[in-house]
Amino acid sequence: MTYSFLKPDGGPSPLIDVVQIRTDFSTYATVFAKNHTAFNTRNQGDHEDVILTLQTVNPGVNADLDVLYCIDAISHAGTQPQLFVQIPKFLPNAIDSTDAQNTPMQLTYNVVNTAGPQYQSFLPGGYLLYWGIDTGTTVTDVKITDTITLSPAPTQIIIAFATANTMTTGTSVPIPFNESTQITSNSTFIINSTGNGDGAPIAYSFGWYAIAKA
Secondary structure (H helix, E strand, O other): OOOOOOOOOOOOOHHHHHHHHHHHHHHHHHHHOOOEOOOOOOOOOOEOOOOOOEEOOOOOOOOOOOEEEEEEEEEOOEEEEEEEEEOOOOOOOOOOOOOOOOOOEEOOOOOOEOOOOOEEEEEOOOEEEEEEEEEEEOOOOOOEEEEEEOOOOOOEEEEEEEEEOOEOOOOOOOOEOOOEEEEOOOOEEEEEEOOOOOOOOOEEEEEEEEEEEO
């Protein structure tokens, strides 16, 4: 027999459910361990997972509370269930007449890259954060134009920055390589630099990060 949460019940006598009750007692720890910390451990009985039913519409907020819920979000990678929040509508009021809606805010994204060399996480609001290090070697005075491709591909790159980790050797006082960025598509941008400045090859390194829309 398998575990039944319906027994024992308010029937005429527990005697008729003895077999089921014994089964429930013998399997309870195994059944309870699903989404909980197992018994006989320091945190026994703690919830380990929160399961949210996928919603089809935003629930709205009509009371003094916030609503956490799961609903499909559309991104460049397709449609995936994500965690959203809605907060009470605070405006308009007697001081501020702005009609600010309690628009749902996306809190999560289903991909995080912590392995590198390109790292990626997410920010509240449906944004993705990327960062990494771009390295190479200059060829005489040829301008550096390195293309960075973001993965997973976002819908739109909002901003991209680069910071030089390498100093020039072609000037009396070494200074960091100059740098600029140019967004070229929804998932690529270029790091530009004039390089070393003295015609000699040199290894270079740029730290970079980008914020994009999922």
